[in-house]
Amino acid sequence: MATQSQLPMFFRGIAPLDPARHGKLRLRRGHDYGFARATNAVPIALHEAAAASGDYPVVFGAKGQGVMLAIVGYRENENLFVEKDGSWRAGAYLPAYVRNYPFAFIETGNQFVLGIDPEAPMLGAAGDNLFNNSAQPTEPLNRAIELCKSLFQSLRLTAEFLSALETRDLLIDNSAVIEFKTGGAARLGGFRVIDQQKFDALDDAAFLDWRRRGWLAPIYAHFVSTGRWGRIVDLGAAALGRT
Numbered sequence: 001m002a003t004q005s006q007l008p009m010f011f012r013g014i015a016p017l018d019p020a021r022h023g024k025l026r027l028r029r030g031h032d033y034g035f036a037r038a039t040n041a042v043p044i045a046l047h048e049a050a051a052a053s054g055d056y057p058v059v060f061g062a063k064g065q066g067v068m069l070a071i072v073g074y075r076e077n078e079n080l081f082v083e084k085d086g087s088w089r090a091g092a093y094l095p096a097y098v099r100n101y102p103f104a105f106i107e108t109g110n111q112f113v114l115g116i117d118p119e120a121p122m123l124g125a126a127g128d129n130l131f132n133n134s135a136q137p138t139e140p141l142n143r144a145i146e147l148c149k150s151l152f153q154s155l156r157l158t159a160e161f162l163s164a165l166e167t168r169d170l171l172i173d174n175s176a177v178i179e180f181k182t183g184g185a186a187r188l189g190g191f192r193v194i195d196q197q198k199f200d201a202l203d204d205a206a207f208l209d210w211r212r213r214g215w216l217a218p219i220y221a222h223f224v225s226t227g228r229w230g231r232i233v234d235l236g237a238a239a240l241g242r243t
Helices: 046-052 096-100 139-167 196-200 206-214 217-237
Strands: 041-044 058-060 068-071 102-107 111-116 170-178 183-194
Touching: 041 046, 041 096, 046 068, 046 139, 046 217, 058 217, 068 102, 068 139, 068 183, 068 217, 096 139, 102 183, 111 139, 139 170, 170 217, 183 196, 183 217
Parallel strands: none
Antiparallel strands: 041 068, 058 068, 058 183, 102 111, 170 183
């Protein structure tokens, strides 16, 4: 997910997980997602597109980023789905990237190793041990490792999918203008969407290949998700005390 020269989203620091250094840390999983409060877009993986499209506009990052995003707010540093008490908005899909924190794979030399943010708020003296007395991973840590592996692999497949969209020149720059009923507007840019006309003109061979790869479902989920901008408008208006 990241090299040591570039911190992943939410991370204040990152280091290879080591029982000698981190053996005393405990993991406290709960419902406090305050660490995700200061962002208006969260990375999602290919397999999450359908679930995410029920709650968020699903878009694509700038050229070369290879990332698919769930829009969670229209202003910088504001996540409208994190409540005042740090909980995630009830009933809304919780992206795997958020659930995965404070873990991430980092590249060291020619291999990837599990990294951790030692400053993460859910790490400390309370919660589940990361390692047992034999310096072996505990069951809670093994579950975290499995989620991290799954997400890492899914994000790689997502980057492959975006590369195909790039090759076919299907992604176009886009922006959203948020207009409030009581007056005023806000503009959100810096993302891309699939050009539906170009997608509809895709040749049969490519279309069948993409169906075989399972890429059509996230594409249609992306199109459907455009209907979720209204929810962002409503949540944004409520956050500003507007109706």
